[in-house]
Amino acid sequence: MAYKDLRQFLALLEKRGLLVRVQAEVDPSWEINGITRKLQEVAGPAVLFDNVKGHHVPVLSELIGTLERLALALGMDAASTDRQITEEWIKRVEHPIPPRLVKTGPCKENVLTGDKADLNAIFPPVIWHKGDGGPYIGTLGLQVTRDPETGCQNTGIYRMMMRTKNETSLYMPVTQHGGQHLQKWARLYPGKPMPVAVAIGTEPCYLLASGAKFRHPPAEDAYAGALRGEPLELVKCETCDLEVPATSEIVLEGEVYPDELKPCGPFGEYTGLRGDVQNFNVFHLKAITHRNNPIFQGTREGQPRGKGSVEDGFLWIKGEEYIIYKELMGMNDGVVDVHMPLWGSGHQVNVALRVLRPGHPNYIAQRIFGSPVGNHVKNVFIVDEGVDIRNPGEVFWAMANLLQADRDVLIIPRCPQDGLDSSQPYSKRFITSKMAVDATTPVYEYRAEGREPPPPCHDPDIVAKVEARWDRYGIKL
């Protein structure tokens, strides 16, 4: 069963006790920040702030903030494991379901163009982190663009900071599909602005598809159809030919000039660090359409602490894990598991490999760097089959015991990277060195000397024998 809109999914979460409504008045300049951060620290519920000081629009956050809510968004059993969700995702997106274009929909209940289109009227000025350069109205803005060469739409999540009532910054770099559309547009239509639409508050599968990586065509809307098992309904924008989900809470329509850059930031990044001001694209608003009583959905980007959890990782880091998991497992070439830990900020991939030939780990690493996740992934760690790559302690064990740095660390200089990786100062961003660490057993080196490498000595056969006789030892476990 597919959710028809965000509201239907919220009702389900509320029924299960996975959504809290805060009726007390909260100050958007600091209180939403503090409450969402606190909820992240305990992997708490989604939250809807009904009473935002000085504004009539409610704010929704942490919608997909836990594995349980991710499973429910996909209509899966709430107790599904991380790996079950990955496998199910891969199965579903094998068969994209094209969207259906409809004449109108709830997102057209209010149409505001020209001077009437005022961002202040729709967006409570939420400061998501202390020190942010302004209210970020797009943390979960889903930006729709069209490839000027193929005609295929794309949807990605690219941040927007409010600058004036009809202008925002937009971080849509060339490492992303939206940025690549802008680059093509600049070549084909020099000096002209490219249309961009932004959907906010959609049914959950479109949100998930927007955060994830795909090969195109088709567009994210068809992958969202695959995830929900039914075609998504889209409507045409008022001012351009882009198509957005009909049940979106809010839609912004506007345009971006390829050469226009203005300061954006500071901002609390997905890395858990506060990035400084950088020059990014600018979005010029032309129209707002919205549902009656719209909901503003956003998220406090950052890093989890302890057993905590942060929504943005569930949306985009897992969204990269799905595509690389599928590509590597689908090779049938020794890969037995692939994992991108959420704390790895999308910069890290762990692989468990049955090593089948000399050089095999480096071959796998290069497949990752050359894949759709290659613009973000910086460090790859490869360990033997049997090492649990979802357990950092086991990966570190392999590195401590099987690694020779001069033999096993592959460094590839001058590769592309997202501009927000804080491992380098601002002037050096967008280009990076990549590293692959081969912490598998050096089996071929041992064999060259006529010996086998030391095998594991966990003695499972002996343990099984004593387990069968456990009663007689008098040891309570």
Ligand SMILES: Cc1cc2nc3c(=O)[nH]c(=O)nc-3n(C[C@H](O)[C@H](O)[C@H](O)COP(=O)(O)O)c2cc1C
């Ligand atoms: C909350 C959130 C904020 C994000 N902000 C940005 C951003 O500002 N710029 C960016 O390039 N990617 C950002 N991303 C990641 C992209 O949405 C993600 O990489 C997606 O796959 C991009 O779409 P595309 O693959 O169609 O380019 C963000 C993701 C989330 C979940």
Ligand SMILES: [Mn+2]
């Ligand atoms: Mn895309």
